[in-house]
Amino acid sequence: MAKKRKKSKQRSSGYSLRRIVMRAILVIVLLPLVLTVAYKPSFVHPVSTLMIRDLVFAHGYARSWVPFDEIAPALVQSVLMSEDGRFCAHHGVDWDAVNTVIDGALDGERPRGASTIAMQTVKNLFLWSSRSYLRKGLEVPLALFADAVWSKRRLMEIYLNIAEWGPGIYGIEAASYYYYGISASRLSRRQAAYLAVALPNPNVRSPVKPSRGLTRLARLAERRAHQSGAYIKCLYE
Template identity: 70%
Template sequence: MAQKKRKRKKSARSATWRRLAVRALLVIVLAPLVLMICYIPPIVHPVSTVMLRDLVLLRGFQRQWVDFDDISPALVQSVLMSEDGKYCFHNGVDWGAVNLVIDEALDGERPRGASTIPMQTVKNLFLWSNRSYVRKVLEIPLAMAADTIWSKRRLMEIYLNVAEWAPGIYGIEAAAQYYYNIPAARLTRRQSAYLAVTLPNPYLRHPRKPSRGMVRLAGLVERRALQSGAYIKCLYD
C-alpha cells in the first residue's frame, strides 16, 4: 500500500512538472508573438534582453534609436551582405544553410553558424545569448513569425537598432557616434564595412583598430556591398 502511495505521489509530481514545462513553453512562444504585434508601429522602439540585463545589473548602456531612412545605405548593404545575403529571398530562415549545418553536425564536424538577420533579431529581443540547441530551435519559428508580422524594412530597422556593436553600445547610431563621431547617415563604405565585420564579435573586434583579418574581411564586404543591388530590393524598392 505504501509503495502504491509513493508511486501515485511520484506520478503526480511528474504530471505537475510536465504542466509547468508546457506552460513555460507557451509563454516563451506566445509572449514574443504578442510583443511582435506591439512592435509593428514605427514609433515603438524595442529593447533587447541584453539591454534589460545591463539595466538590472546597473551597468547602463548607450542606444539612440534611428529610423531606417536615416541610416547610410552603405551600412545597410554591408551588414546585409556580411550577415545574411539572402535576406530578401527567404522567410526568416535560410533552410539551405540550416541543412548544411545539420549535415556537418551529423558528420562530426564543428557546426557553423546559420543565423539569418531575423533569427539574430528574435534572439536579441526575446531569447538569451548563450549558445544552445534549445535556443536555436526556438529561433526558427520566431524568426519566421517576425518575417511574417514585420516588413523587411521594419525588421532590418529593429535589428540595426538593437544589435550590440561594442560593450554597452547598442544600435548603429550609438556605434557611429562612438567609433567615428558622426551620425549613422554619414557612414562611408569603408566605415560601414568595418562595422559590419565587427558585429559577429564586438567584444574582440574594433573597427578603428582592425586586425589583418578584419581588413581582409572588410575589403570583401565592401566589394559585395557595391554589387548588392539585386539583393536589397526588398529594402529600397
C-alpha cells in the same frame, strides 16, 4: 479524517503548482508572439534582452533609435551582405544554409552558423545569448513568425537598432558616434564595412583598431556591398 484532509491538501497543492508551471510556460511561449505583433508599428522602439540585462545589473547602455531612412545605405548593404546575403530571398530562415550545416555536422565537420538576420533579431529580442540546441529550436519558429509579421525593412530597422557593437553600445547610431563621432547617416563605405565585419564579435573586433584579418574582411564586405544590387531590393520597394 485528519490523514484524508492532509492528503487532499497535498493533492490540491500539487495540482496548483502544476497549474502555475503550465501557465508560466504558456506565458513564456506566447509573450514573444504578442510582442512581435506589438513591435510592428515604426513608432515602437524595442529593447533587447542584453539591454535589459545591462539595466538590471546597473551597467547602463547607450542606444539612440534611428529610423531606417536615416541610416547610410552603405551600412545597410554591408551588414546585409556580411550577415545574410539571401535576406530578400528567404522567409526568415535560410533552409539551404541550415541543410548544409546539418550535412556537414553529419560528416563530422565543425558546426558553423546558419543564422539569418531574422534569427539574430528574435534571439536578441526574446532569447539568451549562450548557444544551445534549445535556443536554436526556438529561434526558427520565432524568425519565421517575425518575417511574416514585419516587413523586411522593419526587420532590418529593428536589427540595426538593437545589435550590440561593443560593451554597452547598442544600435548603429550609438556605434557610429562612439567609433567615428558621426551619425549613422554620414558613414562612409569603408566605415560601414568595418562596422559590419565587427558585428559578429564586437567585444573582440574593433572597427577603429582593426587587425590585418579584419581589414581583409572589411575590404571584402565593402566590395560585396558595392555589388549588392538586387540582393537588397526588398528593403527599398
